[in-house]
Amino acid sequence: MNPIFSPPLYKQRQQFVIDFVKENKPRKVIDLGCGECSLLKKLRFHREIEHLVGVDINGAKIKKEMHELAPVSTDYLQPGYEQLCVEVYQGSVTRRDARLRGFDLVTSIELIEHLTLADVEHFSAVVFGYMTPVTAIVSTPNSEFNPLLPGLSGFRHSDHKFEWSRAEFRSWALKVCSGYGYEVEFTGVGEAPQDQQHSVGFCSQIGVFQRLEGRDRCRASLSDDEEDVFSYTLLYCINYPSLRDNNILRRAVVSEVLYWAEQIKNRWMEEKTGKKNDAFTLCQTEGRMEELHLEPHMEMEEKHTEELTSPVQHCWRALPDNEGPEGDEVLWTNSSNRCVSVPLAVLWSFCPKVGELSGSLGNLRHLLMDEPAVKLSQDGSSVLVKYQEQDQEEEAEDLEDSNYAECSHSAEQEEDWEV
Ligand code: SAM
DSSP: OOOSSSSSSHHHHHHHHHHHHHHHHEEEEEEETTTTTTHHHHHHHHOOOOOEEEEEEHHHHHHHHHHSSSSSSSHHHHHOOOOOOOEEEOOOOOOOOOOOOOOOOEEEESSSSSHHHHHHHHHHIIIIIIOOEEEEEEEEEEEEGGGGGGTOOSSSSSSSOOOBBBHHHHHHHHHHHHHHTTEEEEEESSSOOGGHHHHHOOOOEEEEEETTTTTHHHHHTTTOOOOOBBSSEEEEEEEEOOOTEEEEEEEHHHHHHHHHHHHHHHHHHHHOOOOOOOHHHHHHHHHHHHHHHHHGGHHHOOOOOSSSSSSHHHHHSSSOSSSSTTOSSOEEEEETEEEEEEEEEHHHSSHHHHHHHOOOOOHHHHTTTTOOOOOOOOSSSEEEEOOOOHHHHHHHHHHHHHHHHHHHHHHHHHHHHHH
């Protein structure tokens, strides 16, 4: 059958939920009859959601794609403060499970028509009487639209137990409302041609149910003495990286500290040797700067960076001008250890992300303590960054070059042998 909707109907249904989420920002969301998790995969990018759950009776279907719910590399590289836990359960919507109570939004997209009418009653009791979400979005085919679907005879799917007219859906929905304390609005997706819209309605009819008492009723029902039931099987669970997790926060702080300490060291080397290494310093710094400019809290920094070419210079200019590196308390080298000492106070004050992530200087020290990647001075007030004199660096580079030459030579030989 040729698609008669653009975008396809299933996408319009998903978009309806996504638009609702964007507007209402629910924190806890369940998709009942989640199938291959396609709606969940889209919803996980809406980071107002903290807890995202899918349920389907068909475990094989869930397992097909559930691993695609895992965080992507940017979630690890640039974690935010938002938290997200994703869980997928195998279970039937006709049975109760205490872990699914107290959610803000429950969606049931093209699911109820797969249940017998007796099970629809159980579904109503479980969803509206037990889970008691603040909002429930229920979609189901509208049988009045069927004559407009080319080549269709009978139901739209062989597994459908019924397909309701608008009046039948309305009758069920109003019964739910009076029985469980909800109100409902009717809408839908998949429009009929203009002259038939009124007579046939939408292809998929949708009821948006709102709990009448708001959140309080849910809290009351959560605290009652009913025994907890756990009838679902957890198939998948993942916590997204968040800066609220201390280990993730520490990792982010360490990465920023190492980056900026290295930049300051390079700048110091330039000043000391009079040799500029612009290619390295500027390109590295600009990359970071773009990232930093995205942050609203950087307004102050942006002002500074108008005058100074980079935060490295910003840091650098903050250091006392007149003191030489040797024996300088703020930035000094120790010839035996070959280290540049970058004070934590400088990193904290002038490297914006370091300050933002750590909150206070004390906390910064605390986060870096016992961190193997960061070498702190004995009193814990500075980061020690290894450096090499320029001539030594050149020697090292020469050495590397000669090693490389040897390596590439043998690689060429191998290629010849293969030929
Ligand atoms: N909601 C998805 C969507 O819109 O693409 C999938 C809809 S699919 C037509 C119906 C889904 O409901 C199937 O994945 C099926 O396994 C699931 N289902 C059927 N009976 C169920 C039940 N009693 N409890 C939970 N899921 C059920």
